Amino acid sequence: MVKSKRIIKSKRNIKSKTYKRKIIIKNKMFGGLTPTKKDYTNDPYRETAISWTLHAMKSMLGIKSVRNKILKHFYPPIKNLTKADTFDAFDPADKIIKYVEGIMSVNPYVVFTATNMAEAVAIPETHYQTFYVDNINKQVFAIDPARNNGKDGIYTPFVSLDLLKPLFEKHGYTFTFIEMTNPAQSSIRDVFCQSWSLYILLDILQNGIHVVKIPKPQLERYGILLKFYKDILQIPTISQMLKKEYISELKANKDVILSDGTELD
Numbered sequence: 001m002v003k004s005k006r007i008i009k010s011k012r013n014i015k016s017k018t019y020k021r022k023i024i025i026k027n028k029m030f031g032g033l034t035p036t037k038k039d040y041t042n043d044p045y046r047e048t049a050i051s052w053t054l055h056a057m058k059s060m061l062g063i064k065s066v067r068n069k070i071l072k073h074f075y076p077p078i079k080n081l082t083k084a085d086t087f088d089a090f091d092p093a094d095k096i097i098k099y100v101e102g103i104m105s106v107n108p109y110v111v112f113t114a115t116n117m118a119e120a121v122a123i124p125e126t127h128y129q130t131f132y133v134d135n136i137n138k139q140v141f142a143i144d145p146a147r148n149n150g151k152d153g154i155y156t157p158f159v160s161l162d163l164l165k166p167l168f169e170k171h172g173y174t175f176t177f178i179e180m181t182n183p184a185q186s187s188i189r190d191v192f193c194q195s196w197s198l199y200i201l202l203d204i205l206q207n208g209i210h211v212v213k214i215p216k217p218q219l220e221r222y223g224i225l226l227k228f229y230k231d232i233l234q235i236p237t238i239s240q241m242l243k244k245e246y247i248s249e250l251k252a253n254k255d256v257i258l259s260d261g262t263e264l265d
Helices: 002-030 046-060 064-074 093-103 158-170 193-207 218-232 236-252
Strands: 109-115 128-134 139-143 174-177
Touching (some): 046 193, 064 193, 064 236, 093 158, 109 193, 128 158, 128 193, 139 158, 139 193, 158 174
Parallel strands (some): 139 174
Antiparallel strands (some): 128 139
């Protein structure tokens, strides 16, 4: 009987020590405190990080594969996406002309994007414009994010006016600019023509040809872009590409980022 009591006592001690050990481990894991998230609102590097993230997003939305992924995601029934192309400022005019003449036989429509060509203007403006080419009715609808009440805005759409409009009209097409209630870009600080041209194109694809509603206050317009970016980043491959683009931009521009996280003017 004595031996039995000792055994029972020993078991109780083991159980007690085990329970105590679990408490110690739990306290070590959490430091005895409730876990909290770090507050980055006053981080000295926060503003610079946001700035470069936006720069990376802007650059990324000028890439053909990225634009086409977004178009397919938000407008699955899009036609002839494999024919959709994006031309940057260094693509020569003859390359764009050859492409345009090649898509004129592709029904029902093709969309593509081009920017002002560096070789064609005295002061280069990398201003993206997007085009909806209706080959059945021989109509072209051009999207210029800076267009202001039927006139050129803060940026001149040189690639539209000097190259594409004459080219399409030569082949019997009508060439019309999509109008907006307000210009999407009205300040030289708004350099997001890649984003706006894609956003407006999606609006046209989803809702047909119409006057696109753009609010007048700058903050409201930035709010539209911010929501657009958040929606875009729900696409897994796009969020991964943004991370790579962000790192690439930082490495390419490391000379203009100071050690305290601010930027050179």
